[in-house]
Amino acid sequence: MRITVTVDGTRYTDDVEPRMLLVQYLREQLGKVGTVVGCDTSNCGACTVHVDGHSVKSCSMLAVQADGSEVTTVEGLSRDGRMHPVQEAFHDNHALQCGFCTPGMIMQSMDLLAEDADPDEQTVREGLEGNLCRCTGYQNIVRAVQDAAHRMRPGAGPDAERVADETAMSEQTRAEVRQS
Amino acid sequence: MIPAAFDYEAPSTIDEAVRALAEADDEVKILAGGQSLLPVLRMRLAAPAKLIDLGRIGELRGVRSDGDMLVIGAMTSHYDVQRDPLLNEHAKLLVMATDTVADPQVRHRGTFGGSLAHADPAGDLLAPALALDAEMVIAGPRGRRTVPAAEFFVDYFTTAVGEDELLCEIRVPKYTGWHAHYEKFNRVAQAWSIVGVAAAVRTDGHMIAEARVGLTNMASVPVRARGVEQALVGQEATPEAIRAAAEHALDGTSPTTDGNADVAYREHLAKVLTSRAVSAAATS
Numbered sequence: 001m002r003i004t005v006t007v008d009g010t011r012y013t014d015d016v017e018p019r020m021l022l023v024q025y026l027r028e029q030l031g032k033v034g035t036v037v038g039c040d041t042s043n044c045g046a047c048t049v050h051v052d053g054h055s056v057k058s059c060s061m062l063a064v065q066a067d068g069s070e071v072t073t074v075e076g077l078s079r080d081g082r083m084h085p086v087q088e089a090f091h092d093n094h095a096l097q098c099g100f101c102t103p104g105m106i107m108q109s110m111d112l113l114a115e116d117a118d119p120d121e122q123t124v125r126e127g128l129e130g131n132l133c134r135c136t137g138y139q140n141i142v143r144a145v146q147d148a149a150h151r152m153r154p155g156a157g158p159d160a161e162r163v164a165d166e167t168a169m170s171e172q173t174r175a176e177v178r179q180s
Numbered sequence: 181m182i183p184a185a186f187d188y189e190a191p192s193t194i195d196e197a198v199r200a201l202a203e204a205d206d207e208v209k210i211l212a213g214g215q216s217l218l219p220v221l222r223m224r225l226a227a228p229a230k231l232i233d234l235g236r237i238g239e240l241r242g243v244r245s246d247g248d249m250l251v252i253g254a255m256t257s258h259y260d261v262q263r264d265p266l267l268n269e270h271a272k273l274l275v276m277a278t279d280t281v282a283d284p285q286v287r288h289r290g291t292f293g294g295s296l297a298h299a300d301p302a303g304d305l306l307a308p309a310l311a312l313d314a315e316m317v318i319a320g321p322r323g324r325r326t327v328p329a330a331e332f333f334v335d336y337f338t339t340a341v342g343e344d345e346l347l348c349e350i351r352v353p354k355y356t357g358w359h360a361h362y363e364k365f366n367r368v369a370q371a372w373s374i375v376g377v378a379a380a381v382r383t384d385g386h387m388i389a390e391a392r393v394g395l396t397n398m399a400s401v402p403v404r405a406r407g408v409e410q411a412l413v414g415q416e417a418t419p420e421a422i423r424a425a426a427e428h429a430l431d432g433t434s435p436t437t438d439g440n441a442d443v444a445y446r447e448h449l450a451k452v453l454t455s456r457a458v459s460a461a462a463t464s
Contacts, residue, residue, distance in 0.1 A: 001188060018188030018231065021222070040181055042219045043370070045285060054259065054288040060218045061289065064188055065211075065235055111284060129369035130283025 003067040007032065008076025016063045022056075023047045025063035026073060034075040034103055038132070045131030048104035048111075049073045055111035057130070074103035077110075086110050086148040095144035097135035104131050109145045118149050183221035190233040194240065194319050194348055200232050201344050202321050208232060210346055212255060212294030215286045240293070240348060243267055252350045254293020259284075261292050271352050273360035273380045273392075277308045280362060283370045296332070297347045299339045299401075302372040304364060306333060306402040311378045311394030314352045320345035333401035355392075358382045361460035363453045364396070367440065373397050374440045375449040377405075377429075379457035381412070388412045388462060398433040398450055407431035408454055417462035419455075426455040 004013045007030060014029060026032040026049070037059055038046030047058045050072040077084035083091065086109050096102045105128065112119060112127030119127065124145045125138070133141060191197040201208060206229030211217055213235075220226050234240055240255035243264045250266055252274075261267055261278045268275055274292075281287055281295070281304050295305045296316065310329045317326050318341055327340045334340060341347055364376040376396030382389045391412040393405040407428030415421040435446035 017185065019183040019185050019221075021182065021218075024182070040222065042215070042286070045283070048285055055285045056289050057285045059222070060215055060286075062188075062211075062214070062218070062233075064190070065214070065233065108285065126369075127284060130285045 001064055003064055005063070005066050005069055005071055007071045008073055018062065018064050020063045021059055022049070022051075022061040022063050022066050022071075023058035025066075026058060026071070029063075032073050032075050035073045036100060036103055038100060038104070043130075043132060044101065044104070045108060045128075046101050046104040048107040048131065050107060050111065053114075055108050072107075074106055077106070084110075085151040086113070086145075089144040089148035089151060090141075093140050093144035093147055095137065095140040097133075097137045101131060101133045101135075105133070105141055109141075109148065113145070113149055113152065117153060119146070121146070181222045181224065183218075184224060184227035186221075186228055187230040188233065189230065190236045192236045192238075194237060194346070197232060197234060197237060197346055198319055198321060198344075201346065204230050204232070206230060208343075210234060210297070212297070213257065213290040214294075215282065215290040216294070216298050216300065234346070245270075245354075246351070248354050250352045250354060252292055252352065254297070254347045254349055255291045256293070258282075258287035258290045258292065258295075262287065270354035270356050271312060272358070273308045273312060273355070273362060273378055274305065274352065276360055277304045277362040277364075277376075277378055280304055280364045280373075280376075286370075293347045293350060296350065297339055297341055299333055299337050300372075301336060301400055301402070302374075302397045304362065304373055304376055304396055307376060307394030307396040308362065308378040309350065309352070309394075310402045310404050311380060311392040312352050312355065313392075314350050316340070316347055317349045317351060318342075318345045319348045324348070326351070330404065336400045355380055355382075358390075359461045359464045361457045361464060363457035363460065365449055365453055375435075375446055375453055377450070377453040377457040379454070379461045381417075381458065381461045383417065383462060386416045388415050388417050391458070393429075393454060393458065395429065395433065395450055395454075398430075398435045398446060400434070403433050405429050405431065405454065408458070412458065417459075419459065422458045422462070423455050426451045426458065429454040 036046045038044035042060045049058045124142045208230045209228040211231045211233040240253045314329045316332045358380045360380040373396045378394040380392045391409040393408045395403040411425035429450045
């Protein structure tokens with residue numbers, strides 16, 4: 001079946017099997033291996049991406065269901081070689097140990113910050129309830145999300161503006177990407 | 181894991197979906213939000229020949245008011261239920277139960293009608309729908325029919341929806357001014373309910389004038405706790421009166437033992453959680 005999906009600002013048209021999971025499509029067809037598969041049971045949230053602005057577990061969605069949608073993965077967050085403020089906050093707060101849960105944690109953190117720009121600790125923990133860190137490094141993850149909220153609040157500087165630009169990238173065809 | 185191969189069709193109207201169901205001769209499954217079905221397919225616990233995806237049918241989404249009823253499109257996501265102003269005003273119990281479903285990612289994709297049609301006895305939306313006397317509108321080749329919640333849930337994962345039919349909307353009476361609470365007991369975040377209790381009460385001063393109580397996971401289907409409701413009506417909302425009423429919580433239940441809890445523990449939970457849910461609702 002033919003689908004057209006915009007992933008991290010680039011438009012792709014592909015023939016996929018109906019049974020192909022969105023995460024498989026991202027990793028195996030597009031090579032976006034920044035999005036990982038952790039558990040295969042919908043529990044861990046490591047495969048979290050945004051579809052049309054909302055976080056989803058990409059192991060629990062078919063690629064064909066994303067036809068016509070805009071997908072953002074952890075690979076689409078940096079701008080001009082600079083990390084997104086949420087990524088920077090994870091880096092600066094040592095919010096990872098093995099790092100496997102990090103792509104999903106960052107994508108879900110962005111979702112929860114879009115819902116609540118200044119979350120308290122409990123709100124952060126509940127917002128991340130669908131994401132597991134098997135290193136149990138939750139303390140620093142929660143700290144990083146609150147730090148990111150601080151960095152992104154109005155008047156925090158140019159970094160905050162970039163969040164709104166997330167989907168404003170130009171469209172390229174698959175062929176153009178392959179040439180580059 | 182990767183699901184077994186299947187054919188896929190994504191109709192854009194309810195009529196098209198009904199036709200697609202009628203034309204499918206092999207085993208067919210309806211795909212709503214997919215948050216229960218896709219894990220099942222991935223683990224190869226099911227391998228239907230065809231999926232009919234309702235995700236492109238705009239008329240199945242959204243909440244509207246129809247006189248003294250609310251009409252919820254079956255494909256309205258949990259996320260949209262949580263934020264819907266009509267539901268927050270007239271059917272708060274459904275919103276509060278939805279708040280406890282799984283996690284934010286699942287609530288973005290999962291749907292109200294999908295949960296009801298899946299009919300997992302541990303699902304959190306069945307008991308509230310039953311307690312609020314919801315009606316299920318089912319579309320099929322012979323037109324539409326309406327089934328009350330009390331007849332909709334038949335058994336484990338089994339509803340009144342026939343093989344050539346689909347659940348298209350849920351009609352819920354308006355409970356304007358009622359107070360509600362959903363009390364869920366589970367072990368860890370995002371886990372299924374071991375037992376849950378849905379309570380809605382209308383108070384008149386300190387008195388409980390009307391009550392609706394439903395139990396999650398105390399039988400193969402949700403259970404309406406009518407004994408509790410009757411014992412509450414006309415009582416002052418004191419802790420003693422509520423605890424006494426909650427003693428009736430086991431009427432009509434047939435809980436089972438599983439890895440989470442045995443029968444005696446579930447029965448204990450049903451009473452305690454009923455008391456908590458009614459207290460929280462009455463004092464909210």
